[in-house]
Amino acid sequence: MLTIKRETAIYAMSPENAPVAHAANGDQIVFETTDCFGGQITKETDRMGGLDWSRINPATGPVFVEGAEPGDTLKVEILKIALAEQAVILEAPGEGITGLAAKEESTKILKVAEGKVVFNSALSLPICPMIGVIGTAPEKEAVATGTPEAHGGNMDCKKIGEGAVLYLPVNVPGALLALGDLHAVMGDGEVCVCGAEISGEVTVRVTVVKGRPLPLPFLVTQEHAMAICSAGGLDAAAQGATLQMRDFLIGEVKLSPSDAGMLLSLCGDLRICQAVDPNKTCRMEVPLSVLRSLGYEF
Ligand code: CA
Numbered sequence: 001m002l003t004i005k006r007e008t009a010i011y012a013m014s015p016e017n018a019p020v021a022h023a024a025n026g027d028q029i030v031f032e033t034t035d036c037f038g039g040q041i042t043k044e045t046d047r048m049g050g051l052d053w054s055r056i057n058p059a060t061g062p063v064f065v066e067g068a069e070p071g072d073t074l075k076v077e078i079l080k081i082a083l084a085e086q087a088v089i090l091e092a093p094g095e096g097i098t099g100l101a102a103k104e105e106s107t108k109i110l111k112v113a114e115g116k117v118v119f120n121s122a123l124s125l126p127i128c129p130m131i132g133v134i135g136t137a138p139e140k141e142a143v144a145t146g147t148p149e150a151h152g153g154n155m156d157c158k159k160i161g162e163g164a165v166l167y168l169p170v171n172v173p174g175a176l177l178a179l180g181d182l183h184a185v186m187g188d189g190e191v192c193v194c195g196a197e198i199s200g201e202v203t204v205r206v207t208v209v210k211g212r213p214l215p216l217p218f219l220v221t222q223e224h225a226m227a228i229c230s231a232g233g234l235d236a237a238a239q240g241a242t243l244q245m246r247d248f249l250i251g252e253v254k255l256s257p258s259d260a261g262m263l264l265s266l267c268g269d270l271r272i273c274q275a276v277d278p279n280k281t282c283r284m285e286v287p288l289s290v291l292r293s294l295g296y297e298f
């Protein structure tokens, strides 16, 4: 199987990035990843203030997918996420939402064992592995890997986990897929600016879908279909995710515009992915059972 080494890290998704490997349509690929701090935080005396910021938010890749042409959709099946044995989380004044109130920097090393993240001697949380940064090259300008936009990027959507299928736009020949920034667990919002940041390995299968049948980025999990939107504020991201799902219900599921809006209001869940990155990200979730009742299958 094709394995992409973590040493191929990029810090911006760009049409100018040279591919580090070529994959055939339908190939499985393993991406080794480094945590969002580039592995710089290894002990609880390490602080955000001591970081080399040029090494933050590495993404592994990019991979050129044969046959992917601008205007197509790249289907990325997340087959497996293997985590390292230790994660890190930190809080700092001015970072994220809780940083608005935090008075001092603090760092916690979180052991990961037997499917749990050890928070302290009293509390362990079940792991829920997810990919924070995953995207294709944008069409024109390079976008830093810390920023989510229409090409994907730092969406920090906790539903991008094992078994999920993510659809991304192909903006340049080969799509140029890259990913990184794994979290062992994270709550919606990522309010202290990090999840349980961890290195690992991600196995995906890439398939080229001709054209753009779905509003992108779009995610399908075991239970839900989700439209994901990143924008300069939470209001705009919430509106974007909702209207993108409305477009899907009208264009693909063939509902009338008014039925689409009403259905979203009755059974669509509008959620925050993250509220702390340079753009904010929201998702609109619709149960697959509802889509099946309407005769739609992925
Ligand atoms: Ca992130």
Ligand code: CA
Pocket: 036, 132, 181, 182, 183, 194, 195, 197
């Ligand atoms: Ca992260």
